[in-house]
Amino acid sequence: MNDIRTIALIAGVLLLLLVATAVGQFLARNPDRSLNPAAVNAFNLRLRGWWIICTVLAAAFWLGTTTTVVLCGLVSFWALREFITLTPTRKGDHRALFWVFFLFTPLHYVLVAYNRYDLFSVFLPLYGTLFVLARVAMAGDYKRFLERTAKIQAGLVVCVYCLSFAAALLHVRIRGQDTANSGANFRLLFFLILLVQFADCMQYVWSRMAGRRPVAPEVSSTRTWEGLLGSATSTALLAAVLWWAAPPFEPWQAALVGFVVAVMGFAGGMTMSAIKRDRGVKDYGTLVVGHGGVLDRVDSMCFAAPVFYHLTWFVAGQ
Amino acid sequence: MLYQAEPMPVDVAPPRRAGPGRTAVCRAAGLTLAALARLLSGASVRWIACQPDTCQRFYFANHTSHLDALLIWSSLPQPVRELTRPVAAKDYWSRGVLRRWLAEEVFDALLIDRTDIKVHQSPVDVMLREIGSTRSLIVFPEGSRSVTGDLGEFKSGLYYLAKKRPDIELVPVHIDNLNRILPRGEFLPVPLLSCISFGPPMWLEHGEAKVNFLARARKAVQALKE
Numbered sequence: 001m002n003d004i005r006t007i008a009l010i011a012g013v014l015l016l017l018l019v020a021t022a023v024g025q026f027l028a029r030n031p032d033r034s035l036n037p038a039a040v041n042a043f044n045l046r047l048r049g050w051w052i053i054c055t056v057l058a059a060a061f062w063l064g065t066t067t068t069v070v071l072c073g074l075v076s077f078w079a080l081r082e083f084i085t086l087t088p089t090r091k092g093d094h095r096a097l098f099w100v101f102f103l104f105t106p107l108h109y110v111l112v113a114y115n116r117y118d119l120f121s122v123f124l125p126l127y128g129t130l131f132v133l134a135r136v137a138m139a140g141d142y143k144r145f146l147e148r149t150a151k152i153q154a155g156l157v158v159c160v161y162c163l164s165f166a167a168a169l170l171h172v173r174i175r176g177q178d179t180a181n182s183g184a185n186f187r188l189l190f191f192l193i194l195l196v197q198f199a200d201c202m203q204y205v206w207s208r209m210a211g212r213r214p215v216a217p218e219v220s221s222t223r224t225w226e227g228l229l230g231s232a233t234s235t236a237l238l239a240a241v242l243w244w245a246a247p248p249f250e251p252w253q254a255a256l257v258g259f260v261v262a263v264m265g266f267a268g269g270m271t272m273s274a275i276k277r278d279r280g281v282k283d284y285g286t287l288v289v290g291h292g293g294v295l296d297r298v299d300s301m302c303f304a305a306p307v308f309y310h311l312t313w314f315v316a317g318q
Numbered sequence: 319m320l321y322q323a324e325p326m327p328v329d330v331a332p333p334r335r336a337g338p339g340r341t342a343v344c345r346a347a348g349l350t351l352a353a354l355a356r357l358l359s360g361a362s363v364r365w366i367a368c369q370p371d372t373c374q375r376f377y378f379a380n381h382t383s384h385l386d387a388l389l390i391w392s393s394l395p396q397p398v399r400e401l402t403r404p405v406a407a408k409d410y411w412s413r414g415v416l417r418r419w420l421a422e423e424v425f426d427a428l429l430i431d432r433t434d435i436k437v438h439q440s441p442v443d444v445m446l447r448e449i450g451s452t453r454s455l456i457v458f459p460e461g462s463r464s465v466t467g468d469l470g471e472f473k474s475g476l477y478y479l480a481k482k483r484p485d486i487e488l489v490p491v492h493i494d495n496l497n498r499i500l501p502r503g504e505f506l507p508v509p510l511l512s513c514i515s516f517g518p519p520m521w522l523e524h525g526e527a528k529v530n531f532l533a534r535a536r537k538a539v540q541a542l543k544e
Contacts, residue, residue: 077509081360085510091501097508 006183009190009245010058017054021047053297057193061186065170066113068189072167073109075294079159079302080105082295086279087151092141096132100152104128105160112164115171124161129153158271158302159295165305166192172309174248174316184247191239191246192261192308196301199235199262200269206230220273228266235262248316257311261304268303272296344423351424352392352399355385359499360511363393366542367518368489370395374454375487375519377402378476380469380539381458382497385507390456390491391425393514403428404456405445428455442478455479456491459535467497469540472532480522480531487519490535492542515542 024044031037060071084097104124111120132152136145169192170185207227214224239258243251272295355361379390387404394402408429411421421427428448430441449455457479459472480488495512517538522531 081509081511084508085360085495085498089498094498094501094504094508095506098506101509 003183005245006187009187009242013054013194017047017050021051049297057190061190065185068170068186069109069113069167072163073106073112075298076109076160076163077101077105079163079295079298080155082293083155083159083275084152086275086281087155089151090141090143090148092139092143093136093148093152095139096135096152099135100128100132100156104131104156108160108164109167112168112171115168117168117171120164120168124156128156128161132156159298162302162306163298165309166301169305169309169312172312172316174312187245188247188312191242192305193301194242195235195239195258195261196265196304198238199231199258199265199304200300202231202234202262203227203266203269206234215270219270219277223266223270223273228263231266232259232262235259248312253315257308260307260311264304264307265300268300271303272299341423347420348424351388351420355388355392358507358509359385359389359496360509361389361393362511362513364513364515366515368516370398370516372398372401373487374449374452374483374485375402375489376476376479377454377456377489377491377516378459378535378539379456379491379493381460381463382467382493383463383500383502385496385500386458386463386493387427387456388425389493389496389512389514398454401452402454402456403449405430405458407432407462409433442475442482445479446482459532463502464497465502469536472536474528474532476535477522477528477531484522488521488535489519490517490538490542491515492517492539494543517542 024040024047027040028044031040056071060068080101089097108120108124108128111123132149136149136152166189169189172185172188174184174188203223204227206229207222207224210226210230211222211224212226214221215228216223236255236259239246239261240251240255243249243254246254246257249257377390379386387406391399391402391404404425404427406421406427406429408431410417411427411429412418421429428445430444445455445457457476459476460470461473464470476488480486492515493512494515495510498508499510499512500507520535520538526534
């Protein structure tokens with residue numbers, strides 16, 4: 001991965017973070033501006049979280065494919081914890097949940113690590129579903145049976161299955177590359193993460209600046225049609241500018257991918273907002289200061305990763 | 319009523335000192351189990367109007383899972399943890415070699431006989447004698463684990479502890495979600511996230527009736543649930 005494009009990409013992100021940190025620190029030291037100090041504080045906390053995330057990511061990239069898959073698996077595990085914690089379960093679900101956490105989730109990531117697309121693409125949605133249904137039925141508690149099993153399934157699909165496609169990107173064989181697992185694959189993953197996070201930020205910025213019509217005010221008052229359109233367009237632009245970093249794409253293809261990723265990310269954010277609104281909470285957890293929970297950070301990624309994976313496959317797969 | 323130290327019976331060994339007295343293996347096992355419990359239960363610890371302190375305290379908590387005592391114990395900072403002993407049921411914890419070793423050597427638990435209560439050897443007296451003037455205790459005033467996860471009525475032991483040692487701080491503790499991680503009757507944990515809240519210390523008011531005090535203590539735990 002020691003090629004010029006990877007280095008350029010990493011240097012770019014590092015520069016962006018440094019500039020943002022400098023601005024944040026300046027604003028914190030000179031509070032006489034017309035800015036809200038609480039917003040500045042939130043911004044700085046968010047940046048600190050960003051530094052942590054980037055450091056962990058860089059370390060995983062450095063250590064190789066398997067480490068990155070394992071890291072992704074841990075993130076899934078933690079996201080699923082947060083998801084199930086917020087979802088009321090009954091005692092009858094206990095044994096099913098145990099196997100979901102300690103057998104199905106790890107096994108799925110083992111299949112991802114060995115690049116068995118034929119198996120990992122059906123393992124959780126098919127066999128995971130069958131198992132959860134049967135195990136909860138065997139526990140003998142039939143109250144709100146479908147509702148309870150659906151919750152566990154939704155958690156598995158969103159937190160584990162969808163997110164694992166980000167790790168699976170590392171195994172896609174790209175036309176023109178002689179092997180998979182090359183620097184090009186890491187750049188592809190990095191490209192996805194960058195687009196998703198950028199789309200999140202842009203959605204926020206556009207909604208603040210020009211947001212008038214919320215998509216669903218009952219679910220989220222800060223997610224607007226203007227934000228969605230603005231973020232999709234900006235992300236498409238960024239993707240087109242950075243097309244050189246993502247190996248298989250032409251500029252116009254990269255723009256299209258950026259657009260789709262932004263829309264999917266928006267869908268993920270809306271979905272998690274709906275769940276949180278239903279449970280009456282704001283954030284999912286307290287792991288990284290200033291960043292809510294893990295699930296709050298990866299919700300857009302969960303929805304964007306499978307689509308990005310398949311688009312890459314169709315455009316450039318062998 | 320002022321507290322007067324009762325003369326210590328000669329045949330009873332003085333309270334075992336934590337730390338140097340325990341072997342390295344036990345200490346390592348304790349640290350490992352504490353870390354494991356924290357990891358499995360994803361516990362976030364909150365101190366609300368209360369700070370960790372090595373002063374003598376009775377921590378009283380709701381009881382929903384076997385992990386309760388272990389988790390409270392592991393949420394305390396190391397110096398405080400060394401001084402704090404969980405109170406546990408003898409009929410459960412002295413059964414089998416492993417349980418006995420865990421309770422007596424690793425957690426330095428104070429085992430109370432629930433089935434065979436003597437007049438002169440009441441659990442409260444045993445507790446007070448064992449803690450001396452340095453150690454703290456973790457107690458579960460409900461007496462046993464709640465099945466539903468709701469807070470049950472408090473038994474009177476806490477009142478007598480407070481009455482006989484009015485100088486010791488009573489710290490309410492609320493454990494949230496642990497009954498879903500390891501419910502009663504299950505032995506395999508599900509690694510959800512839990513939360514442990516330590517509340518502001520309280521004392522027995524002068525002349526406060528038993529019923530009122532127990533209700534107030536129960537409310538203090540309940541209030542931490544928010």
